[in-house]
Amino acid sequence: MSLARSLLLRSGNAATTTAGLISVSSRPLLQLINPPQPRYGSKKKRDEKKAAKSDGAPSKADAKQLAHQREKVLLRLRQKREETKKATKLRVEAKNASKSSNFMDIETALRYLRAAEVGRSAHATTISLTMRIVAEKGAVPVNTKCRLPKPLDEERIAVFTNSSELAAEARRAGAVLVGGDDIIDQVKQGIINFDKAYATPDIVSRLNQVARILGPKGLMPNAKRGTVTHDIYNALVQASGEMTFKQEGTMLSLPVGRASFTDLEIVSNIVTVTDAIRKFMTDSSAHNKKAYIGKTVITSTTGPSIVVEV
Amino acid sequence: MSGLNRQLARLNSIAKGAGSVRVPTNVTGLSLRLSTRRPAKGAKSFWRENLPQVQFHNPSLPITVKKVTAEQEAAGEKISLSISFEDGTSKSVETTERTSEQILEDFVAASGASQVPENEIPVLKRPSFHDL
Numbered sequence: 001m002s003l004a005r006s007l008l009l010r011s012g013n014a015a016t017t018t019a020g021l022i023s024v025s026s027r028p029l030l031q032l033i034n035p036p037q038p039r040y041g042s043k044k045k046r047d048e049k050k051a052a053k054s055d056g057a058p059s060k061a062d063a064k065q066l067a068h069q070r071e072k073v074l075l076r077l078r079q080k081r082e083e084t085k086k087a088t089k090l091r092v093e094a095k096n097a098s099k100s101s102n103f104m105d106i107e108t109a110l111r112y113l114r115a116a117e118v119g120r121s122a123h124a125t126t127i128s129l130t131m132r133i134v135a136e137k138g139a140v141p142v143n144t145k146c147r148l149p150k151p152l153d154e155e156r157i158a159v160f161t162n163s164s165e166l167a168a169e170a171r172r173a174g175a176v177l178v179g180g181d182d183i184i185d186q187v188k189q190g191i192i193n194f195d196k197a198y199a200t201p202d203i204v205s206r207l208n209q210v211a212r213i214l215g216p217k218g219l220m221p222n223a224k225r226g227t228v229t230h231d232i233y234n235a236l237v238q239a240s241g242e243m244t245f246k247q248e249g250t251m252l253s254l255p256v257g258r259a260s261f262t263d264l265e266i267v268s269n270i271v272t273v274t275d276a277i278r279k280f281m282t283d284s285s286a287h288n289k290k291a292y293i294g295k296t297v298i299t300s301t302t303g304p305s306i307v308v309e310v
Numbered sequence: 311m312s313g314l315n316r317q318l319a320r321l322n323s324i325a326k327g328a329g330s331v332r333v334p335t336n337v338t339g340l341s342l343r344l345s346t347r348r349p350a351k352g353a354k355s356f357w358r359e360n361l362p363q364v365q366f367h368n369p370s371l372p373i374t375v376k377k378v379t380a381e382q383e384a385a386g387e388k389i390s391l392s393i394s395f396e397d398g399t400s401k402s403v404e405t406t407e408r409t410s411e412q413i414l415e416d417f418v419a420a421s422g423a424s425q426v427p428e429n430e431i432p433v434l435k436r437p438s439f440h441d442l
Contacts, residue, residue, distance in 0.1 A: 101436045102317050115324045115366035119342065119357055119375030304320040 083137065090134045090250065094294030100307045106270065107263050109298050109306040116303035117259040125259035126152070127300045129270060131252050131277075131310070135291030140284040142247040142291075146276035150265040151243075152255055158183060158194035159232060160203045160221065166232050170198070173236035184210055192217065198227050198235060245273075252277070259300060274310045318434045326431050328414055329360030331423040332367050336396040340364070340373045345389045347380040348406065353391070356410040367426050393421050 158177035159170035199221035214220040221227040257266040299305040
């Protein structure tokens with residue numbers, strides 16, 4: 001009853017004109033009443049929308065969004081075009097590397113580099129290889145390690161151990177300094193004449209005395225790093241001359257020798273390194289993203305750069 | 311000068327120049343000693359300009375350059391370019407207050423070195439437009 005009354009009141013004159021009486025029957029009146037509209041947002045906004053609709057023109061906000069989207073698409077296209085251009089450039093560069101005027105075989109290149117480094121100490125003349133990695137977008141960047149047949153620096157390795165058997169093994173693997181408490185005493189006095197230190201688990205508790213001396217120098221043996229182990233022979237053999245290299249952008253640069261090395265030593269180092277890189281590329285070619293070694297340049301510390309084939 | 315031209319000029323300067331001489335087989339080594347106390351302009355430029363060419367044309371000749379300190383000089387070390395021979399003898403070339411050309415001239419005379427023929431010296435060239 002109360003609903004009917006309110007409807008009648010809203011309908012205004014229609015109800016009152018029926019002979020001054022409030023009719024209980026609401027049937028003819030209901031057709032005149034508008035159904036209630038859902039109310040979303042403020043009235044002002046709704047009015048604005050209505051006005052815009054009636055005009056037929058898009059609002060300012062829509063135009064801005066469209067422009068932004070168009071800009072985004074154009075940018076993406078431009079970036080894609082530039083990437084394709086760069087990749088093509090690298091491929092052409094790799095293809096034409098052997099036609100370059102300063103292209104030589106490695107032996108001749110080394111002759112030039114040794115002449116350029118004349119009179120410099122052997123340690124100051126690093127011969128390095130810089131190669132361009134031509135890869136499809138999404139290929140895994142080269143990050144691997146390998147052992148050079150002729151390492152650049154001979155490391156002095158110290159092994160802390162109490163066992164005489166392990167000491168003999170360590171000497172066989174190339175450790176220069178092998179001993180127990182005698183080396184610890186030396187270190188305590190400040191005499192450190194080694195570049196790497198290994199230890200067997202039986203002596204680790206005694207090494208704590210010199211942890212404050214060896215720790216900051218990065219020489220403290222540690223099980224986590226694999227420098228505290230029973231299998232000292234394999235640990236030494238695996239770590240000697242191991243070199244890690246990582247691709248920076250599209251370039252990969254790594255040292256392969258000194259000017260004092262023979263041609264054969266440098267060539268065998270180069271072969272080992274390039275084999276490791278190629279193996280990494282084939283192993284990591286996920287989703288068919290291929291990569292290969294492009295233009296390669298050999299150079300020395302102060303020498304010119306020469307294009308070579310590897 | 312573009313990057314490639316600069317590289318080629320550097321490579322050619324190693325192979326070609328006044329120092330492109332071939333020493334006889336009885337020369338077993340060269341040792342240049344420079345003074346750090348007194349000026350050694352001539353000796354230094356001989357090292358930078360001529361020695362690379364000597365090394366290039368004599369790849370197996372050991373060449374050493376040593377900087378002699380004042381103390382070592384006082385102890386009797388000589389400032390010179392010494393040439394050692396197979397029979398154990400050695401000749402020394404004076405380098406103090408001399409230009410690189412004079413040092414080279416004396417070195418060639420003392421060692422009995424001969425100039426490398428022009429056609430044996432490799433010269434790298436950028437291909438010209440007409441070669442392509």
